[in-house]
Amino acid sequence: MRVTGNCLSAAYADPKLMRMTGTFSERRASALFTLLLASTLGVMAGATVAPVLAVIQNDLGVSGTAAGFIITTHGLTIAVASPLVGRMIDRYGVRVPLAVGLVLYGLGGGAGIFVDGYPLLIASRAVLGLGAAIVFTGTTVALLALYAPGPERDRMMGWRTTAITVGGLLWPLLAGALGEISWHVSFSVYLVGIPLGLAVLATVPSTTSPGGTTTGGAFRTLVSHPRLIGILAIILASGLMLYVPAVFLPKRLEQIGITSTFVTAIYAVTLGAVAASVLGLFYDRIRARLDDAWIMRIASAGWTVGLLAYAFIDHPVPLLLAPVLLGAGNGLAMSTLTLLVAEQVPADQRGRATSLQGTAMFAGQFLSPLFAGPLIAATTYATGFTAAAGLAALITILVTVTRVAHLPDRADDDASALAR
Numbered sequence: 001m002r003v004t005g006n007c008l009s010a011a012y013a014d015p016k017l018m019r020m021t022g023t024f025s026e027r028r029a030s031a032l033f034t035l036l037l038a039s040t041l042g043v044m045a046g047a048t049v050a051p052v053l054a055v056i057q058n059d060l061g062v063s064g065t066a067a068g069f070i071i072t073t074h075g076l077t078i079a080v081a082s083p084l085v086g087r088m089i090d091r092y093g094v095r096v097p098l099a100v101g102l103v104l105y106g107l108g109g110g111a112g113i114f115v116d117g118y119p120l121l122i123a124s125r126a127v128l129g130l131g132a133a134i135v136f137t138g139t140t141v142a143l144l145a146l147y148a149p150g151p152e153r154d155r156m157m158g159w160r161t162t163a164i165t166v167g168g169l170l171w172p173l174l175a176g177a178l179g180e181i182s183w184h185v186s187f188s189v190y191l192v193g194i195p196l197g198l199a200v201l202a203t204v205p206s207t208t209s210p211g212g213t214t215t216g217g218a219f220r221t222l223v224s225h226p227r228l229i230g231i232l233a234i235i236l237a238s239g240l241m242l243y244v245p246a247v248f249l250p251k252r253l254e255q256i257g258i259t260s261t262f263v264t265a266i267y268a269v270t271l272g273a274v275a276a277s278v279l280g281l282f283y284d285r286i287r288a289r290l291d292d293a294w295i296m297r298i299a300s301a302g303w304t305v306g307l308l309a310y311a312f313i314d315h316p317v318p319l320l321l322a323p324v325l326l327g328a329g330n331g332l333a334m335s336t337l338t339l340l341v342a343e344q345v346p347a348d349q350r351g352r353a354t355s356l357q358g359t360a361m362f363a364g365q366f367l368s369p370l371f372a373g374p375l376i377a378a379t380t381y382a383t384g385f386t387a388a389a390g391l392a393a394l395i396t397i398l399v400t401v402t403r404v405a406h407l408p409d410r411a412d413d414d415a416s417a418l419a420r
Contacts, residue, residue, distance in 0.1 A: 028146055030203040032156070035146075038098075038196050039139045039160050040167025041105060045132045046071045047168055048109070048190065051176035052183040059183065060118050072366055073122055077129025078136065079363040083218035085133045086355025090348060094142045095204045101134025102197035109190025131193065137355045142204055144342045144350060151284050157335040158283025164334070165276040165327075169269065221352045225344045228353060230404035232360040234296070234395050235337055239364025241303065241388035244372045245310060245326065252381040256314045271320065272327030279331030286332070293405040295336045300399065302329035303392035311385035336405075343407050 049056070049071055057067035089097050108127030115121045143160060147153040171189060179186040222228055245252075249268050258264060279286070286295065306325030313319045338357065345353045376384035399405040 027203070031142070032146060034196065034199045034203045035139050035143050036160060036163040038102060038135060038193075038200070039143070039163050040171065041102075041193060041196075042132060042136045042139075043164055043168040044171040044189070045074045045105075045109070045128060047172045048175040048186065051172055052179040052186050055179065055183045056121075060121075062118055066118065068369070069122060070125060072369075073125040074129035074132055075362040075366045077126050078133040079359045079366060081130050081133040082137060082355040082358040082362075083352065084355075085137050085358075086352040087217055089134075089137055089141055089351035089355075094138050094145070094351075095200060097134055098138030098142065098204070099197040099200045101131045101138055102193040102200060104128075104131030104193075105135055106131070106191045106193030106197070109193065110187055112187030112190070113184050128190070133355075133358060135193075136358045137351060140338060140342070140354045140357075141351050144338075144354075145347070149343060151288060154287045154335070154339070155284035157339055158280040160280070160338075161283065161331055161334045162277045162280030165273040165280065165331070169273045172269075218352050218356055221345065221349055221356070225353070225408075227404055227406075227408070228341065228344050228356065230398065230402065231337060231340050231344070232356055234398065234404070235341075235357055235360040236364040237391045237395060238303070238333065238337075239361045240368045240371055241307065241364075241391040242326065242330070243365045243368030244384060244388040245307070247369050248372060248376060248381060248384060249310065252310060252385070255381065256316060256319070258316060267319070267323050271323040272330065275324045275327030276331035276334070279328055280335065283331070283335050287336070292336050292340055292407065293399050293403075295332050296399040296405045297396055299329040299332040299336070300392050300395040302326065302332075304389050304396060307385050307389035307392060311382040311389065340405060340407070 053067055053070065056070060057063075060067075085097070085101075105128060108124050108129075108131050111124035111127070112121060115124055143156060144153065147156055175186040175189045178188060245268065250264050253259075253264055253267060258267070290298075302325040306322045306329065309319060309322035309325070313322070338354075341353050341357045342350055372384040372388065375387055
């Protein structure tokens with residue numbers, strides 16, 4: 001078994017380091033808390049702006065399309081920058097790049113406090129996206145390195161899903177409350193990235209020597225591990241279809257008489273987040289009983305039925321089933337897809353593999369309005385949601401008739417086992 005540079009738990013197992021910084025369990029708990037909190041920032045990047053987007057649009061005097069770029073620019077930046085970020089993390093380790101990424105995140109997002117013009121605001125969102133790309137890949141790689149494959153890693157990935165979904169609820173609420181003062185003030189929420197960057201330096205050890213762990217880039221990783229292509233296709237499709245309700249659900253709800261923004265939030269965010277959070281807490285028990293293929297079949301079936309419910313159910317009460325099913329699917333798929341990506345490759349290629357996951361996910365989100373918008377404009381909202389459900393059904397077929405959702409037949413070379 002080869003000890004690779006990104007294996008944080010191997011560093012925690014070092015006796016000298018443990019004498020200097022405290023016991024293994026205390027240090028790992030501190031790192032875990034910091035990394036879980038940092039993981040919430042990915043979904044926060046766009047959601048924080050949503051409550052004040054209309055106010056920004058009116059204040060800056062821009063069109064609805066231009067205002068939309070305030071939310072989507074960071075996602076496009078993440079999709080483009082992630083492969084380079086992954087290679088950097090594989091080469092230099094996770095601690096310093098992640099700390100720098102968190103500071104960039106805080107500065108790029110927090111710049112909205114002072115920016116008054118649209119071009120500068122878009123530029124700051126690109127800086128935010130670069131920081132978010134590092135945060136997404138860095139936190140994922142670091143969290144995976146804390147535990148060897150098995151029940152503990154499964155439990156931790158479930159906690160990560162819960163943290164992300166809870167963050168997706170709480171950060172926008174805080175930003176919305178601050179937006180009552182001024183839309184500029186709502187951007188202060190992003191500044192949390194700066195102290196988190198310092199916390200990473202204090203709790204996450206660096207174990208990689210420059211130049212010691214990488215050969216080739218993201219393309220070579222795909223060629224060497226072709227099953228990744230299928231997994232990334234699922235992630236791309238899920239980002240594309242799941243952003244359809246994120247963008248178009250309010251107008252669909254208006255058709256059945258739901259115009260309250262509070263009630264809309266229940267359908268669009270709250271119920272789904274609760275369902276995903278609960279399943280995240282029990283994810284390790286679920287994965288102990290079901291293999292990844294069955295978990296993905298259940299998740300994608302939930303997506304399919306939930307999206308069809310949004311398309312065809314016109315009564316508010318039974319329509320509550322839709323966000324619950326979508327959220328449950330997310331709670332199962334988010335952890336499973338991350339583990340599938342990570343466990344397809346050796347530990348010293350995990351940064352590149354995880355970065356491709358970020359590229360696929362955020363590219364899907366960016367493309368979603370281009371996929372569903374013209375279709376809905378030419379037909380109906382029901383047709384758009386049905387098309388999204390069709391993508392979910394294709395995922396169900398893919399994970400049923402192929403082995404894309406199976407782990408490779410090899411031993412994991414992660415040195416996390418040294419910590420046990």
